[in-house]
Amino acid sequence: MSLISTRQLTRRFSGGVTALDALTLDVEPGVIGLVGANGAGKTTLIKILLGLLPPTSGSAAVLGRDVATEGPQIRQFVGYMPEHDCLPPDLTATEFVTHMARISGLPRSSARERTAEVLRHVGLYEERYRQIGGYSTGMKQRVKLAQALVHDPSLLLLDEPTNGLDPAGRDEMLDLVRRTGTEFGIAVVVASHLLGEIERVCEFLLAIDAGHLLRAAPLASFTRQTGVLTVEIEDGADRLAATLAERGLTVREDGRQVLVRLDDERPYDLVRDAAAELGLALVRIEQRRHRLEDLFREPGSGDEGAAATLAAGTAPVPAASSGPATTGIGR
Amino acid sequence: MSGQVVDRTTAPGEVAASIYDLGYQHYAGARLGRRAAFLALYTESLRGCFGLGRPTRSKVVPFGLLILAELPAVIAVALEAFLGGVAGGRIENPIRYDNYFPTIVQFLVLFVAAQAPEMVGRDQRYHVLSLYFSRALDRLDYAVAKVVALVSALLVLSLLPQATIFVGKVLGSQDLLGAFTDNLAAVPAIVLSAATAALVMASLALAVAAFTPRRAYATAAIFALFYITLTAVAIAGATLHGDLARYVLLVAPTNTLEVFTAWLFGTAVGPELARADLAGPDGAAAAAAMAAGALVVLAWRYRGIGA
Numbered sequence: 001m002s003l004i005s006t007r008q009l010t011r012r013f014s015g016g017v018t019a020l021d022a023l024t025l026d027v028e029p030g031v032i033g034l035v036g037a038n039g040a041g042k043t044t045l046i047k048i049l050l051g052l053l054p055p056t057s058g059s060a061a062v063l064g065r066d067v068a069t070e071g072p073q074i075r076q077f078v079g080y081m082p083e084h085d086c087l088p089p090d091l092t093a094t095e096f097v098t099h100m101a102r103i104s105g106l107p108r109s110s111a112r113e114r115t116a117e118v119l120r121h122v123g124l125y126e127e128r129y130r131q132i133g134g135y136s137t138g139m140k141q142r143v144k145l146a147q148a149l150v151h152d153p154s155l156l157l158l159d160e161p162t163n164g165l166d167p168a169g170r171d172e173m174l175d176l177v178r179r180t181g182t183e184f185g186i187a188v189v190v191a192s193h194l195l196g197e198i199e200r201v202c203e204f205l206l207a208i209d210a211g212h213l214l215r216a217a218p219l220a221s222f223t224r225q226t227g228v229l230t231v232e233i234e235d236g237a238d239r240l241a242a243t244l245a246e247r248g249l250t251v252r253e254d255g256r257q258v259l260v261r262l263d264d265e266r267p268y269d270l271v272r273d274a275a276a277e278l279g280l281a282l283v284r285i286e287q288r289r290h291r292l293e294d295l296f297r298e299p300g301s302g303d304e305g306a307a308a309t310l311a312a313g314t315a316p317v318p319a320a321s322s323g324p325a326t327t328g329i330g331r
Numbered sequence: 332m333s334g335q336v337v338d339r340t341t342a343p344g345e346v347a348a349s350i351y352d353l354g355y356q357h358y359a360g361a362r363l364g365r366r367a368a369f370l371a372l373y374t375e376s377l378r379g380c381f382g383l384g385r386p387t388r389s390k391v392v393p394f395g396l397l398i399l400a401e402l403p404a405v406i407a408v409a410l411e412a413f414l415g416g417v418a419g420g421r422i423e424n425p426i427r428y429d430n431y432f433p434t435i436v437q438f439l440v441l442f443v444a445a446q447a448p449e450m451v452g453r454d455q456r457y458h459v460l461s462l463y464f465s466r467a468l469d470r471l472d473y474a475v476a477k478v479v480a481l482v483s484a485l486l487v488l489s490l491l492p493q494a495t496i497f498v499g500k501v502l503g504s505q506d507l508l509g510a511f512t513d514n515l516a517a518v519p520a521i522v523l524s525a526a527t528a529a530l531v532m533a534s535l536a537l538a539v540a541a542f543t544p545r546r547a548y549a550t551a552a553i554f555a556l557f558y559i560t561l562t563a564v565a566i567a568g569a570t571l572h573g574d575l576a577r578y579v580l581l582v583a584p585t586n587t588l589e590v591f592t593a594w595l596f597g598t599a600v601g602p603e604l605a606r607a608d609l610a611g612p613d614g615a616a617a618a619a620a621m622a623a624g625a626l627v628v629l630a631w632r633y634r635g636i637g638a
Contacts, residue, residue, distance in 0.1 A: 072365045075465055086458045089457070151358065
């Protein structure tokens, strides 16, 4: 049974915006990253899967049930953490999460027990008896995750779970997400425009852009195929590029940087040796995997428009961004 | 429970912190589905209507109005004892079952104007709807639960005083059983009029309140619906001629409910309505049309609301 399956799923908004365009995909259970730039259709897809939005055409099934006809049954087994604020400030975390558990169909006593357990699980202790209005952003995100987990769903849909968190908060949230997926065996879909985050928790990636499926593949296959090594040097990038090319590497010069195609471990040594021989001052050697265009570029696919759009949505983009340069290497 | 903790601490190589980390437990218990979700939302909304489970300041208005609505009944019971004893039953008690609705109708309007926006606007203001609609509920369930909850709250407000009068009358009489049977005859009219008023007022107020997350706007709009219409139809009634001049009075919800209630109890309406000489079934039809219209608007609103 597929976790999620869509057929020709299309959603157009009034005003002519097409958020999803004939999207067809099948996803097996696991920790799944849903990546794409802002406006790529991630939230629209999640809302259709939850039955919050009707599709314009096409169909979708979650846990083997049709979203259009079996909404309430499906949703007893699905947890949703929206991107936006969704917490009433004048309730305590305990009251709110208990209420949400009951709306998910849990009996009163179970709702209370599960609430206590899940709030402890997300790391809220004594604060859980305080009103949510006084919480920090990090605590609110935890309550949002708790309400999505309280009924022990089979599928958890998280929309930008690290929104508004500081670096430490992000790490904790990502760790929680990863543990939820791996230790508790709950299928998780994490939507994010930050590939660096998705990469840390997911096993499988779905990349969408402008409502189209760009790629769906295990994370490992993305990184293996398209690793790019960025070498930044003070001066003499041209000489280094020439030397590396002589030694059989696929390289491209890009200002002060040299981009090297990374198929195995060999380029690291070659770069070091070449730099030493030429007497160049190395600033940085970095495997550039945080950039969507590196990951989604299949050698020779040539879909530059899509990659460029995606790159615009990534956060940790180095200053000297260059989609086409990478394309050159890929080929 | 404590046995477990002891076991874990004594286990070799176990770090202290893991005593408390019992891991994630899966839930294998019952999932009661849509019906239970509906009941949970209903209960929570009804409680919220009286500020229960909310901060103290949320209780002030609903309980204040509950006391105000109850007060005439308490006075009536006191008067009953006084009139029965001292005056020897020669003076009729001014507060009765049949005129209780007109006596407290202002408090009921205040109640829906204060609590309907709280009931539905809150969830829009804090964007909680997406959490509801992504659970076992559907949109219509949500709207119906809110209507039923506000109807229930209004019934508390209007039936509690009537029950007080009832108990007062029965206990104040020499012949308990006889008084009980006498008063029982009034119960169907009391319940029917209260239920109709509650349904009309709740559905109208919620249909208005559902359109804005802003409480102040919603409260003002509900006041306008109940009070401005009253003045407007009075002016229209004076300007227009023929049947239109009479029936236009029924556009104001409080007029409609007054006509309907008077018909149920077989009493007279106020002077203005009396001049219009509206029949009871007209009031019933207008009340039904108002409730139905408001419920359709509410359903339409929640079908299309963004979540």
